[in-house]
Amino acid sequence: MSVTNTPITSQVSAPVTTGPCGEDDCGIRDVLDRLGDRWTVLVIVELSKGTRRFRELHRAIPGISQRMLTLTTKRLCRDGLVERNAYPTIPPQVDYRLTEMGRSLADTVFGLADWSRDHKNAIAAARDRWDADHPGAEPALR
Amino acid sequence: MSVTNTPITSQVSAPVTTGPCGEDDCGIRDVLDRLGDRWTVLVIVELSKGTRRFRELHRAIPGISQRMLTLTTKRLCRDGLVERNAYPTIPPQVDYRLTEMGRSLADTVFGLADWSRDHKNAIAAARDRWDADHPGAEPALR
DNA sequence: CGGTATCCGATAGGATACTG
């Protein structure tokens, strides 16, 4: 999804009556840019269970590549949501844990997870209904 | 933030056999796949203010292309989060509104928006700190 | 007005190989 900074098009002289989250942008885009990718939430959820080493995260999150795990943890560190500790042992050992801020984010993510669980079936049903009513629809809708 | 010298007493126990949200997947991936893109949340936020016509959404969300607005609303309809009503007038008129389920999702999205607003500055500060400590870092971290 | 259809560039992310 890669929602980088809002394109230059946000240069709207006329103060659009109501921004969606537009000009008053609560910063939610920054958060969603992070949460929106394929892996970040999974890493946060796993780390919410406790400190984890790189390898542990890797095994706990089926399907993630080493490259993406590295990128994801790094971005989380950069945002101050995760703390990284490296011990110069041999072999090297590195572990990750949520910061205070990371834990508070995890809490609201759980809110989303709860909603997801509660509406999982309803969404699936809605999709089936829609797919039945719209045979041969674009695959872009998945 | 770097290498604190806390002994490695971190017991690798972590037996937690369950995936991060892996196989027992609470369905949160489905939700985040939807929320994760560039526009969905903005559309939901705008629709949380009331019924909107296609053109109104388009103008309320600066930067979105017609194509993406079409795709986004369609996906939301498919998931049962938004209801679409078309009136066969000339010129055509179509409006969109959140369904009951859509409104409940909007509520939890607002929770995320609140968190974002509350931590916006802290995140920006963390990033600045990290960027200062890691000059010449990959642009992939943005 | 409210869309489709088409083309196209950017990039997210997988696979693989190598390193301290």
Add this chain to the structure above:
DNA sequence: CAGTATCCTATCGGATACCG
């Protein structure tokens, strides 16, 4: 073990142009 460094492709999404 915990990463880097490359390569490569699938997809996301912008820019047109056209349509009922």
